[in-house]
Amino acid sequence: MKVQYDIQFQPELMQNAWEQLKQFTDARIALGRVGGSQPTKPSLEFQLAHAQAKDAVLKVLDVQALEEQLAELNTDILHISSCAEDKDTYLKRPDLGRELSEASRQLLKQYQQQHQAEYDVVIVTGDGLSARAIEDNAPHFIAELHQSCINEGWSIAPLVIATGSRVTLGDEVAQILNAKMLVMLIGERPGLSSPDSMGIYYTWNAYKGCHDAMRNCISNVRPAGLSELIAIQRLMALMKKSRQLQLSGVKLKDEHEMVVESVAPTNLKRIF
Structure with a gap:
């Protein structure tokens, strides 16, 4: 042998x-x-990142805390939900996360009947697949976006907080509230280095059943990703162009330009 x-x-x-x-x-x-x-060390860091991503998915959005943070905007806030009544259902039945619960639909219709208004913009904030992303990023982002819309002279619908939500849940909200521009903020699927990433979906003249080609997306909004300042600048540029062209999605190009400072690396060795 x-x-x-x-x-x-x-x-x-x-x-x-x-x-x-x-x-x-x-x-x-x-x-x-x-x-x-x-x-x-990297083995333990991987396990920690995996646990943070899992926690972000399973975390329940603290709606009360979010409402308190947004109260300073002095505007009505509506809390709605999808047909996915709990996290387990939400994860197993994506279709239910796209459908308004009947109680939420009636709440929106009642509000619209009482006010009989048309709006330029509606901002819907949904927990999505990372409630942490919304809690960490949405309050200050909404405040800045709200003020930017006011500066443009746009009328703004009541702020809407949606739980158990998928992206398309906002379409019917915009339709019921007669809002031309829908801004849907939602927690993105966590990566192993980004459990706090927020996505922005913009749609012109949204309605229940509209398709994804009608949306523009700005993703990875978080301190370690796309900055809030750049995200708002990019979103506002899209919204202004959208009003001009009366459309959104694949026919609306992101023409926002960012100033990039180029720093030549001085200490890199050739390794390949």
Whole structure:
């Protein structure tokens, strides 16, 4: 019988040649190794990130706290829900998250009957797949967006907070409230480095049953992603162009320009 010797690995931490590139990305690269295994620290960091992503999905939106933060805007706030009555149903039945509950539909219709108004903009905030993203990012974003719309002279519908929501839930809200421009803020599906990412979906003249090609999307709004300032600038540019062209979606191009400061790296070695 031929004897096979075990492979002998070095017991100390072995750095990866790509280590210097980690400063430019949150991606899990250049983790190094100890022996034939991954080092303990990145292994634990991965488990933590996975737990944070799972918690973001399962977390229930604190509607009361959100309402209190938005109260300073001095506008009506309506709380609605989808037909997905709990998180388990929401995750297993995406279709129910796209449908207004009957009680919510009647609430919106009653409000519209009482006020008999038409609006330029309605802002709907939905928990989506990350309530944490909404709690962390939405209050200040809504305040800034609300003021930007006022500065344009646009009429704004009551703020709407939606639980158990998917993106298309906002379509019928805009239709019932007679709002031309729908801004749907929603918690995005968490990644392993982004449990707090908020998405923005904009639709001109939304109605129940309209298709995704009618929407414009701005994603990854969070401190470590797309900044709030840039997101609002981009959204407002889309909305102004949309009013001019009377459309949104694939026919509406994002022409917002960002100033990018280019800094040439001085300490990178050639590694490939």
